[in-house]
Amino acid sequence: MATYDRLFDTLGLRDWCGTEESDGPMSMADLLAKSSGSEATTSLRDFPFPSLDALHDACQAIPQSRDLTKGLETGFLDIRDALRVVVDPLTQPLSWALEDMLWVMTETPWWVMVPVLLLITYAVARSWKVVGFVALVLAGLAFVDHYEVAMQTLAIIFVCALICVLFGVPIGIAMSRSDRLQGVLTPVLDMLQTLPPFVYLIPLIFLFSVTEPKLYGIAVILYAIVPVVRLTNLGIRLVDPDVIEAADAFGMTKSQKLFGVQIPLALPNIMAGVNQTIMMSLAMVVIASMVSAPGLGILVLRGIRNLELGVGLIAGLGIVVLAIALDRVTKASLARIDASQTSR
Amino acid sequence: MTKNVKVSIRNLYKIFGADPQAALAKVHEGMTKAELLDQTGHVLGLQDINVDMKEGEITVIMGLSGSGKSTLIRHLNRLIEPTAGEVLVNGEDILSWNDAQLRTLRRESMSMVFQNFALLPHRTVLENAGMALATRGMARRDFEGEANKWLDRVGLAGQGEQYPRQLSGGMQQRVGIARALASNSDIMLMDEAFSALDPLIRTDMQNLLLELQAELQKTIVFITHDLDEALKLADHLVILKDGAVVQQGQPQEILLNPADPYIEDFVADINRARVLRVRSVMTDRKPDAPVDGEVAPGDNLESVIALAEGNLDRAFSVSKNGETLGYIDMQSLVRALVPRRVDAEA
Incomplete structure (x- = not known):
């Protein structure tokens, strides 16, 4: 009873x-x-x-409760084929981009790749100190024969962070213009940010085959896009209302205002978002190595799986120095923008 | 004094709140500002404003904080939409204009100077000065000459490559004025333009404005909470209180005939000798004593006192272009300096 x-x-x-x-x-x-x-x-x-x-x-x-989780699962499996028809071609370019980038960065001889990377560093940061630091990091990684895996990790980060910016900045701008959109997207962003990263991987494994690069690409992008969206939105909302009023009073159109006033003034915040996005994609790319993302993460995973302390530790430290290098480069460019336009 | 009316505000109301139209009906039924706020939660920002701004004159709108003066000036270029009423520029009701017409108005015939300068911090001084022209689609090399000309004119020659943050407050506001002048608009809106500056710089800027105005003859609408500033600049003075016009007219008239105790309190503390001009005190009656000299109708009483060296038995003839307009004697002059109490008269 x-x-x-x-x-x-x-x-x-x-x-x-x-x-x-x-x-x-x-x-x-x-x-x-x-x-x-x-x-x-x-x-x-x-x-x-x-x-x-x-x-x-x-x-x-x-x-029963177990029917709920089971229902979700069967429900997802039922729509999987239909979903795949839509999502598969849409995301195919991501696979190509990742494959090509991985190919370029690993196949280019190191004596070409390293100078190119240093040039990019200088172009972004305009500081010889930072260039020197990056050179040191790359040389260190190469010296312990982690050059190729480091390049793989970097390739994935470059592609994913670029796509995050490409989509995140417009989404952030749209959010800053509509309170309703902000109301809808904020919980979604909260969810993306707090959902344990592993959870992203489960539905993606159902959708795509594990060998496809877009599988981890999507996981990284979903996880890392949040800060750039948030900070773009915040940055534009924080632009001095007096300046916006002046822009209106002189008859600027919406796009003149956006590109001539709002985006330039929000740029420090947007760049802070890009910095965070790069950091988070680095974090996710390690987790994504469980679903075949190449790079330093694979070695970390090997270290855990086989209890090879040294392998895991060196690869882990490799990730740390890579993270510091990426952070310093983006921070330096952020400081450069900041210095050229801090108001009052 | 038959100048054209350039900008005209007719029966303008602005009510802030959820349902302004319903609140407007209540105001028409005679509800006061306090009652409206109490009973409906709507704020009566502006109430039945009627002001004519004449071409080539400085119209000063004066009031304390919260009197609605900044709201009022923003109706002139529709940064704020009114609840009811008309805003006529050159006889056309701009409230019926679409976005494109409005943009043209803001770009070409109405420029604005702001209390907090509101310069673009990421652009150079030169680019800021040329902002209005750049907004019209001019390339930098095309507006450079015009922007530089106005920067020179406001005393900022050679500062074009600086960024606004590198300048002092007074200099930043000079950029703000150059920006408004470079747009070559015939109407200039100045929202507490000098209020954020310290007193000496403020006096400098007032003189600069008067000097420019003598030369350019723009239609200027100037907002201030400072009576001395208002009296110094105004051709036409409008005093706002709680969103309604209390009195408007020539500053002299307001000073000599304050309409109510509120304005009396206002004008009680100012230096009347500096504000009152000979033309508002002079009489047709020829004094018995011989005149001791000539003064111009635009001279202020302070200069006449100085001319009389403080002696009360002097009298002067008032003349302009060699024609005698009237006479002024020291006794009536001193009488004019005593503030008149409305309640004492009534």
């Missing part, structure tokens, strides 16, 4: 509930009750919360 039997009887729903015999799988509690040979007597202390399982005991027509 279950606790909520009376409820369904008084509501007159007994017929709807169906027969008492259970054909579903038995729960542990049921098994225990059966083995002890007596119906569990319920004192007030054990009065159960009216959860799905408790109600199921009283009324067969109500599903």
Whole structure:
């Protein structure tokens, strides 16, 4: 006799509930009750919360909680094929971009690749100190024969961070212009940011084959796009309203205002977002190595799987120095922008 | 004094709140500002404003904080939309204009100077000065000459490559004025333009404005909370209180004939000798004593006192272009300096 039997009887729903015999799988509690040979007597202390399982005991027509997770799974599997038809071609360019970038960065001889990277560093940061630091980091990684994996990691980060900026900045701008859009997107961004990174991977594994680069590409982008969206939105909203009013008073059009005033003035914030995005894609690319993302993460994973302390530690430290290098480069460019336009 | 009316505000109302139209009906039924706020939660920002701004004159709108003066000036270029009323520029109601017309108005015939300067911090002084022209689509090399000309004119020659943050407040506001002048608009809106500056610089800027105005004859609408500034600059003075016009007219008239105790309190503390001009005190009656000299109708009384060396028995003839317009004697002059109490008269 279950606790909520009376409820369904008084509501007159007994017929709807169906027969008492259970054909579903038995729960542990049921098994225990059966083995002890007596119906569990319920004192007030054990009065159960009216959860799905408790109600199921009283009324067969109500599903168990496990049916919920199972339903999600079968539901996802049912729409998988339809989803794949749409998503697969849409995301195919991501696979190509990742494959090409990986190919370029690993196949180019190191004596070409390293100077090119240093040139990019100088172009972005305009500081010989930072260039020197990056050179040191690359030389260090190459010296312990981690050059190729480091390049793979960098290639994935470059592609993913670029796509994050390409999509994130416009989304952030749209958010800054519409309070309603901000209201809708903020919880989505919160969710993307707090959902444990592994959870992204599960539906993606169902959708794509594990060998496809876009699998980890999408996971990295979803995880890393959040800060650039947030900070673009914030940056544009923080632009001095007096300046915006002046722009209006002199008859600027919306696009003149956006490109001539709002984006330039929000640039320090946007760049801070880009910095965060790069850092988060680096974090995610390590986790994504579980789904075949190449790079330093693979070595970390090997270290964990085989308990090879040294391999894991060196690869981990490699990630750390790479992170510091990326951070210094983007911070230096941020400081450069900041210095050229801090107001008042 | 038959100048054209350049900008004209007719029966303008502005009500802030969820349902301004319903609140407007209540105001028409005679509800006061306090009652409206109390009963409906709507704020009556502006109430039945009627002001004519004449071409080539400085119209000063004066009031304390919260009197609605900044709201009012923003109606002239529709940065704020009114609840009811008309704003006529050159006789056309700009409230019926579409976005494109409005943009043209803001770009070409109405420029604005702001209390907090509101310069673009990421552009150089030169680019800021040329902002209005750049907004019209001019390339930098095309507006450079014009922008430099106005920067020179406001005393910022050679500062064009600086960034606004490298300049002092007074210099930043000079850029703001150059920006407004470079747009070559015939109407200039100045929203507390000098209020953020310290007193000496403020006086400098007022003189600069008067000097420019003597030369350019723009239609200027100037907002201030400072009566001395208002009296110094105004050709036409509008005094706002709680969103309504309390009195408007020539500053002299307001000073000599304050309409209500609020304005009396306002004008009680100012140096009347510096504000009152000979033309508002002079009479047709020829004094018995011989005149001791000539003064111009635009001279202020302070200069006449100085001319009389403080002696009360002097009298002067008032003349302009060699023509005698009237006479002024020291006794009536001193009488004019005593503030008149409305309540004492009534």
